[in-house]
Amino acid sequence: MIERDFLTEADRAERAGDPIGAALALRRYLERHADDGPARLRFARLLMAAGEHAAARQALAPLERTVAGGLTGLGREVERTLAELDEADGAVLAAAGRWERLLADDVDDAQARARLGRLRPLAPAPLRPGSERSGAAETLVSPEGVEALRYRLVRELGRGATATVYLARDEALDLPVALKILHPQLAGARSSEVLARFLAGARLLAGLRHPGVVAVYDVDEPARALAMEWIAGGTLRARIAAHPEGLSADEVRATADDLLATLAFLHGRGIVHGDLKPSNLLLRAPGEIVLADFGGAARVDDQAGAPRLGEVGGTPLYLAPEQFRGAAASAETDLYAAGAILWELASGRSLRKHADLLRRASDPGPGAGSAIVAAVPAEERARLRARVPGTAEIILALLDPSPSARSPSVPTSPSSRY
Numbered sequence: 001m002i003e004r005d006f007l008t009e010a011d012r013a014e015r016a017g018d019p020i021g022a023a024l025a026l027r028r029y030l031e032r033h034a035d036d037g038p039a040r041l042r043f044a045r046l047l048m049a050a051g052e053h054a055a056a057r058q059a060l061a062p063l064e065r066t067v068a069g070g071l072t073g074l075g076r077e078v079e080r081t082l083a084e085l086d087e088a089d090g091a092v093l094a095a096a097g098r099w100e101r102l103l104a105d106d107v108d109d110a111q112a113r114a115r116l117g118r119l120r121p122l123a124p125a126p127l128r129p130g131s132e133r134s135g136a137a138e139t140l141v142s143p144e145g146v147e148a149l150r151y152r153l154v155r156e157l158g159r160g161a162t163a164t165v166y167l168a169r170d171e172a173l174d175l176p177v178a179l180k181i182l183h184p185q186l187a188g189a190r191s192s193e194v195l196a197r198f199l200a201g202a203r204l205l206a207g208l209r210h211p212g213v214v215a216v217y218d219v220d221e222p223a224r225a226l227a228m229e230w231i232a233g234g235t236l237r238a239r240i241a242a243h244p245e246g247l248s249a250d251e252v253r254a255t256a257d258d259l260l261a262t263l264a265f266l267h268g269r270g271i272v273h274g275d276l277k278p279s280n281l282l283l284r285a286p287g288e289i290v291l292a293d294f295g296g297a298a299r300v301d302d303q304a305g306a307p308r309l310g311e312v313g314g315t316p317l318y319l320a321p322e323q324f325r326g327a328a329a330s331a332e333t334d335l336y337a338a339g340a341i342l343w344e345l346a347s348g349r350s351l352r353k354h355a356d357l358l359r360r361a362s363d364p365g366p367g368a369g370s371a372i373v374a375a376v377p378a379e380e381r382a383r384l385r386a387r388v389p390g391t392a393e394i395i396l397a398l399l400d401p402s403p404s405a406r407s408p409s410v411p412t413s414p415s416s417r418y
Helices: 003-013 019-030 036-047 053-068 074-088 093-103 110-122 189-206 236-242 249-268 322-326 333-345 354-358 378-387 391-396
Strands: 151-160 163-170 175-182 218-220 225-229 281-286 288-291
Touching: 003 019, 019 036, 036 053, 036 074, 053 074, 053 151, 053 322, 093 110, 093 151, 093 163, 110 249, 163 391, 175 189, 189 236, 236 281, 236 333, 249 288, 249 333, 249 391, 281 378, 322 333, 333 378, 333 391, 378 391
Parallel strands: none
Antiparallel strands: 151 163, 163 175, 175 225, 218 225, 281 288
16 A cells, blocks of 8 residues: 555545544654654544543654644643643643643633633642642742732743743734843741842843843832743753753753853843852753843942841852852852852762861861862863863863962853854
8 A cells, every 4th residue: 555545544534534544644654754743643642532542642742842842833732632641641730830831821711721720620739729738839920019010920930039920912013022031039027038039130130131031021019029931941950950961062051151150140231140050040942041030140340238147148069169168249259159060060060068067167278178079180171071072171170269260271262142
């Protein structure tokens, strides 16, 4: 039978109400045309109609990249089919997440809206509006004070110590945004310093325009909300977790170029980020970094905002040695954090161990002192050079215990997007 006849046979079987016969014909067709996405999707839907859910999921696996790349065309239909499979298998939260994604991409998707409404009463408590807050991510829960905004909340993206970030739809501009909302308990008079810092970071970020810095669309002080560009690629932390043995040498180099070029832009304008870590770095694509969460950012000349001993901001795993002695954030501490992040990308593990942070840092010199402040041991340097030739020298220069040695010896090559 010629290849075209397999499609004809599938059409005939489907019209006759024989999904298994149609699926068999399509399987034979796909043996020679494995990259035919529409045929593969049709094959999966026939398997689903026949009750073969596991086989349907297996058939859709090669099409996952169409979903990861964005919900357009075939990708939307793949996500829709997976949502229906999740529903049929009783995976309520997974199904709701997929319907929400479809709705965020197209707020007029009637099927997604109807399915989501039907699922909500069946979902565990964290999915239901008005339920008790818990450690689990909540969905479509409108924070107090935000209902009057022009944004339609879609789902929670993540939460930290000071704020929660939601995927939302800007009803006026008809586009998805990341809506960061300060926790209400931090907005009162007793926490005015936290609110002031939140708003100061938002305004500082709003004045920056660069492909490596997340764009700010709106700052709403009464609602304690910041509307930002939504970066669909997720965080660098998630990418590290997906590659426990480390990323490829090419991706590490591309990430280094992008990150250092963005830091050069910030530092050239007298701004330090102050809290660089993988969870604060978003991805437009592998190797294309976007800096977010400027809550710890400050201008270099803002001495009033400099921390006192014991009040150093940032995340300990990525702090520079001098910060353990009370030094303020600076361009050099940003560079050290960048080096620690790139080390983690290359090796799949953090530069420091949490146990190291429990020990009191001694007064260091190059190559001396505790693991927190010492230079990278020779054997670790050798492993890094073998893993990422060339880029290793950039990383090691960034990790120099002496702040003055970090910047001049760090070569950067421009990325194509700058």
